[in-house]
Amino acid sequence: xxxxxxxxxxxxxxxxxxxxxxxxxxxxxxxxxxxxxxxxxxxxxxxxxxxxxxxxxxxxxxxxxxxxxxxxxxxxxxxxxxxxxxxxxxxxxxxxxxxxxxxxxxxxxxxxxxxxxxxxxxxxxxxxxxxxxxxxxxxxxxxxxxxxxxxxxxxxxxxxxxxxxxxxxxxxxxxxxxxxxxxxxxxxxxxxxxxxxxxxxxxxxxxxxxxxxxxxxxxxxxxxxxxxxxxxxxxxxxxxxxxxxxxxxxxxxxxxxxxxxxxxxxxxxxxxxxxxxxxxxxxxxxxxxxxxxxx
Numbered sequence: 001x002x003x004x005x006x007x008x009x010x011x012x013x014x015x016x017x018x019x020x021x022x023x024x025x026x027x028x029x030x031x032x033x034x035x036x037x038x039x040x041x042x043x044x045x046x047x048x049x050x051x052x053x054x055x056x057x058x059x060x061x062x063x064x065x066x067x068x069x070x071x072x073x074x075x076x077x078x079x080x081x082x083x084x085x086x087x088x089x090x091x092x093x094x095x096x097x098x099x100x101x102x103x104x105x106x107x108x109x110x111x112x113x114x115x116x117x118x119x120x121x122x123x124x125x126x127x128x129x130x131x132x133x134x135x136x137x138x139x140x141x142x143x144x145x146x147x148x149x150x151x152x153x154x155x156x157x158x159x160x161x162x163x164x165x166x167x168x169x170x171x172x173x174x175x176x177x178x179x180x181x182x183x184x185x186x187x188x189x190x191x192x193x194x195x196x197x198x199x200x201x202x203x204x205x206x207x208x209x210x211x212x213x214x215x216x217x218x219x220x221x222x223x224x225x226x227x228x229x230x231x232x233x234x235x236x237x238x239x240x241x242x243x244x245x246x247x248x249x250x251x252x253x254x255x256x257x258x259x260x261x262x263x264x265x266x267x268x269x270x271x272x273x274x275x276x277x278x279x280x281x282x283x284x285x286x287x288x289x290x291x292x293x294x295x
Contacts, residue, residue, distance in 0.1 A: 001055065003031070003048045013062050026071050030061055033075050068216040081134040085160050090152040091128040092225045097283045098201055101257050101290050102134045104281065105199065108253065108292070109139060118143060120192045122247075124175055124200040124240050125149075127225055129157030129168060131199060136166040145169045145191065147184075150224065176239055181247040194252070198244045201257035202236035203228050209261075233262060234269055245273045248295055256291045263288035 007027055014023045028039050034054055042048060050058070064074045072078040072093045078085050080094035081102050087093055109119065119142040123132040126146035136144040146168055148154050154170045161168045171184055171191075178184065184191045205226050210218060217226070228235055237256060244254045254275065258266045263280050270278050275293040283289035 001050050002046070003035070003037075003042060003050045004046050006050055006055070006058065010058070010062065014065055017066060017068075026065065029071060029075060030058065033077075034058070067219075068214075069220055070216045073220060080128075080130040081137075083130075083134060083137060083164050085128050085130055085133075086156055086163065087128055088156060089220060090150060090222060091156050092221055094128060094130040097285075097287075097289050098131065098257055099134075100283050101199070101201070101255060102131060102138075104290060104292065105135060105197065105253075105255055106138050109197075117141065119197065120195045120249075121145065121197040121199065122181070122195045123147070124198065124243075125202045125225065125236070126157055126170070127153050127201075129160045129170070131201065132168045133157075133160055133164050133166055135197075135199075136168055137164060143169075143192065145171065145195075147171045147173050147175055149174045150222075153222075153225075175236070175243070178243065181243055194247055194249045196249050196252050197255065198240065198248060198252070199255040200236070200240050202240065204233065204236070204257075204259040204262070206230045206233050206259070233259065234266060237266055237269055241270050241273045241275070245275075245295070250295065252295060254291075254293045257289060258291055260287040260289055263291075266291055 010027055011020065011023050031037050031042065034057055061074055065071065070093055072087050073089060076086060076088065078087050078093060081099050085094060119139060121132065121135055121142050121144045123146040126132055126148045129146060132144045132146040136142055146157065151172045154172055157170055173184060181191065182193060203226055207227060208230050241254065248254065256266065267278050267280050270291060270293050275295060278291060278293040280288050281290040281292065
C-alpha cells in the first residue's frame with residue numbers, strides 16, 4: 001500500500017474521535033517516528049510504499065489512539081522548550097503553560113543580569129525533568145537540583161538530562177516529609193544551603209475538577225502528579241513556600257504554576273509567609289497560571 005493512500009484510511013479511522021487538524025498532526029509525527037520522513041518527504045516521494053511490518057505498527061498506533069492514549073506516550077517522546085524529552089506513564093506530558101513559566105524565569109534572570117554568576121536552582125516535583133533541564137540548557141552556569149517522590153519519574157528525568165547533555169542533580173524524596181532543605185543529604189553531591197530560585201509545578205487539580213479533564217489525561221497520566229484532595233488543595237504550595245522562606249537567598253525568587261481557579265488563594269498563602277511582590281500571571285489563554293514572588 002502507498003503511504004499517501006494509507007493517510008486517507010488513517011484520517012477516516014480517527015475522524016469520529018479527533019478533529020482533522022489534530023489527526024493530521026498525529027499522522028506526520030508517526031511518519032517521522034516510523035519512517036524517518038517529514039511532510040515534505042512524502043510530497044516529494046508520493047510512491048513511498050508501506051510494508052507489512054510498518055503497516056502493523058500503524059494499526060497498533062491507531063488502536064492506541066482510539067483508546068485516547070496520548071500520542072506522546074505512544075511514541076515515547078515529545079518536545080519542550082525546543083528540546084527533546086522522553087515521556088512515559090510515570091511522568092506528566094510537559095505542557096505549553098509550563099514552557100511559559102520557564103520563559104518567565106529566563107526573562108527575569110536576563111533582566112537581573114546574572115547570566116555569568118552561579119545561580120542555584122531547585123525544582124520541586126520535577127517529573128520528566130523538563131523545567132530544570134530547560135533552565136540548565138539556557139543558564140549553563142547554573143547549579144540545578146530537582147526533587148520528586150517517584151523514583152520511576154526520576155529515572156526518566158535522568159535519561160532526559162543525558163539526552164540533552166546537561167547536568168541536573170536529581171533527588172528522590174517526599175517533600176511533604178522535609179522540614180528544611182538542609183535535611184536533603186546525598187552521597188553524590190553537596191546540596192546548597194540556600195537557593196536563588198525555587199520553582200514548582202506541583203499537583204493542583206482538585207478531585208471536583210475531574211469532570212473537566214479529558215480522557216487522555218485522566219486515564220493515562222499519573223494521578224500522583226495531578227490531583228490533590230478537595231479539602232486541602234494548596235497542600236504542596238504551603239509546604240514549598242514554607243521551605244522557600246527558609247532556604248531562598250535574600251534576593252531569591254519563588255515561582256509556581258498554579259490552579260487557575262485558586263489564583264487569589266495561592267497569592268494570599270504565599271504572602272502569609274512574608275513574601276513580597278507576589279505577582280499573579282496569566283498564560284497565553286488568559287488563565288491565571290503562574291505566580292512569582294520574592295522575600
